[in-house]
Amino acid sequence: MTMVRGSGLLRIGALLALGAVVDAGAQSLDDLLKGALQRGKAAESLLNLPKKAPEAAATQDSDLARQVRAFSPQSVTEEIQIGEGVAATVLGAAPLWANASVQRYVNLVGRSVVEQSERRDLPWSFAAIDTTSINAFAAPGGIVLITRGLYEILETEDELAAVLAHEIAHVNRRHHFNVIKQQSAVDAGASIVGRNLRGAATEREVMGALVSKGAEIMARGLDKGAEFEADADAMVLAARAGYDSSALLNVLERLAARSAQHSSLELLFKTHPAPADRIREVSAVANEPIIAAAVSSEAADRIKRVGP
Amino acid sequence: MKTDDTLRMEPSPTSAAVAAAPKNSRVELLERKGFWMKIKSGGAAGWVKLTAVAADAPASQGAGSLSNLASGRSGTGNIVSASGTRGLSEADLRAARPDAEAVKQVKKLAVSSSDSAQFSSEGRLQARKLAYLKR
Numbered sequence: 001m002t003m004v005r006g007s008g009l010l011r012i013g014a015l016l017a018l019g020a021v022v023d024a025g026a027q028s029l030d031d032l033l034k035g036a037l038q039r040g041k042a043a044e045s046l047l048n049l050p051k052k053a054p055e056a057a058a059t060q061d062s063d064l065a066r067q068v069r070a071f072s073p074q075s076v077t078e079e080i081q082i083g084e085g086v087a088a089t090v091l092g093a094a095p096l097w098a099n100a101s102v103q104r105y106v107n108l109v110g111r112s113v114v115e116q117s118e119r120r121d122l123p124w125s126f127a128a129i130d131t132t133s134i135n136a137f138a139a140p141g142g143i144v145l146i147t148r149g150l151y152e153i154l155e156t157e158d159e160l161a162a163v164l165a166h167e168i169a170h171v172n173r174r175h176h177f178n179v180i181k182q183q184s185a186v187d188a189g190a191s192i193v194g195r196n197l198r199g200a201a202t203e204r205e206v207m208g209a210l211v212s213k214g215a216e217i218m219a220r221g222l223d224k225g226a227e228f229e230a231d232a233d234a235m236v237l238a239a240r241a242g243y244d245s246s247a248l249l250n251v252l253e254r255l256a257a258r259s260a261q262h263s264s265l266e267l268l269f270k271t272h273p274a275p276a277d278r279i280r281e282v283s284a285v286a287n288e289p290i291i292a293a294a295v296s297s298e299a300a301d302r303i304k305r306v307g308p
Numbered sequence: 309m310k311t312d313d314t315l316r317m318e319p320s321p322t323s324a325a326v327a328a329a330p331k332n333s334r335v336e337l338l339e340r341k342g343f344w345m346k347i348k349s350g351g352a353a354g355w356v357k358l359t360a361v362a363a364d365a366p367a368s369q370g371a372g373s374l375s376n377l378a379s380g381r382s383g384t385g386n387i388v389s390a391s392g393t394r395g396l397s398e399a400d401l402r403a404a405r406p407d408a409e410a411v412k413q414v415k416k417l418a419v420s421s422s423d424s425a426q427f428s429s430e431g432r433l434q435a436r437k438l439a440y441l442k443r
Contacts (some may be wrong), residue, residue: 001379062440067439088406094396096410103417111424116435143414147396156432211406219401232441242433246342254341262413263395273439283358285441286343291357293341293438299431 020169038287055074064172065118071174076141079177080103080123083141085211086176096132097131097148102128105306109157110144110164116240119172126164134255135268137218138167149264151208153254158247161238168226169233175226180213187213221271228273235282239293245286246294252279309333309361317356319344326353335361 006126028064097103104127110126122142134149146160154160170176188208189212201209221227231248239245272278312331316323319341329335329349336348343358419427428435 018384064440077424084408084411087402088408088411089399090318091410091414092407093400096413096425104419105418107419108424108427111419111421112428115424115428120421123415123418125416127395127414127417131396135326135396143411145414149395151364215385215401215404219398230327230442232443236438236440240436240438242428242431242435249340249343263397267398267401278418283343285443286359289436289438290441291343293436297431297433299433308355 002281011244013277033062033215040109053296062118065132068118068172076122078140079174080277081207082177082180083139085144086214087139087143087145088137088139089211090137090216090218093127094129094133095149097128097130097151099128100211101294101306106146106151106160106164109160110168113161113168113237113241114142114164114242117168117172117237122131122171124168132264132305133267136163136167136256138170138176139212140174140180142171144171145169154251154303156244156247156250156296157303158238158244158297158300159251160252160303161205161241162234162245162248165234165237165241166230168229168237172227172233175222175228176214176217179217180210183213184210204226219267219271224273228278231278231282232285235286239290242297244294244296244297244300245290249279252282266281309356311360313356313360315347315349315352315356317354319346319355320368323355326354328429329354329356329360337361 017184019169082093106126106128114120114122114124119142124142125146126146128151129145129147131147131150133147136144136146136150136151138144144164145161146167151160151165154163234248235245240248253273255265256279273281309329309331313329315326315329315332318324319325320323327349328349336424338346338348340346340355341356344355345358345361346353349362
């Protein structure tokens with residue numbers, strides 16, 4: 001997978017030409033990107049000021065709801081198109097699990113969580129893929145894939161909701177989409193410099209580059225901050241839908257108890273912070289309403305009746 | 309202990325106090341329930357909030373670490389896949405040939421809002437109003 005075309009020198013040159021995300025002292029492309037991400041976050045929090053006063057009243061009209069309203073229709077269309085390409089890549093690596101009842105079940109649980117989120121209008125679909133690896137993937141635009149290996153270590157519907165809610169949070173917050181776009185802006189700079197040699201990219205080529213960037217991020221992972229944010233959101237989203245807010249802890253504990261060396265966890269551990277660190281983070285951010293929602297749902301055991 | 313805290317009879321802030329657990333004291337982790345941890349401190353056992361002990365847990369997976377505690381339900385669902393399927397590695401993802409046909413199938417799996425509403429109601433799931441957490 002070609003991540004960045006052209007030489008490093010050309011890339012840096014393009015960045016300077018764009019004048020977009022350049023830190024005078026930054027040494028590497030990674031530093032530049034990190035800087036851009038941090039500035040993005042700072043700008044986001046500035047834009048969101050003043051914060052809504054009482055936390056309880058902020059329930060359905062969150063900062064996220066306001067951000068979502070500001071997404072342009074074109075950007076949402078692009079997000080969905082990229083996501084379909086990224087999902088196609090994951091599905092090219094592992095086929096769908098031929099188990100219709102599980103497929104329907106993950107869609108019902110996933111949709112019930114989505115219904116309580118700010119982006120319920122996206123074309124959400126969920127699927128289990130047939131691999132022993134323990135993992136789940138969120139493609140931009142609302143395609144969420146959970147592996148059979150992860151599904152099979154889940155003990156309750158609350159835990160399934162927690163896992164899907166983590167992926168839903170990635171989509172809601174545009175975690176992958178934003179990284180794809182930021183990195184592609186860097187590449188676009190490189191192609192402006194190289195345009196005389198290669199000619200202008202077609203729309204199809206641009207989409208192809210965005211999709212391969214997305215697949216690259218699936219293989220490499222997001223930054224820790226995005227994962228911790230998705231965990232925190234997952235507790236909220238699952239609890240909004242009526243599930244146990246602490247079910248995510250059960251899953252993380254089960255992952256932590258497994259050997260990090262085990263091949264079924266290799267990709268997950270490579271692309272996510274250590275489960276013990278995630279447990280610490282989610283316990284630290286849980287507030288009183290979330291702690292009060294740490295109650296097993298009446299639907300918890302429904303997962304055991306999903307055959308065969 | 310990360311902070312001074314009170315051991316309680318039950319995992320609830322209004323439950324009766326059992327004993328005090330002073331800051332920096334070493335405690336034994338017994339059981340987690342929701343965001344509460346049952347611990348043994350001195351001669352007494354009782355419940356404290358997870359955050360009161362969380363920061364003290366080792367990041368590694370030594371005995372007694374938070375991450376090693378069973379959730380109380382372990383062992384029932386730990387099925388190892390018996391099928392002929394294999395793992396999904398970073399290399400597999402990088403080498404994958406996109407399967408657009410499978411994406412079409414996935415999109416057909418989507419359920420409607422009314423389907424999920426019925427599903428939630430059958431499961432007696434009660435929606436809650438909750439704000440996102442501040443980090």
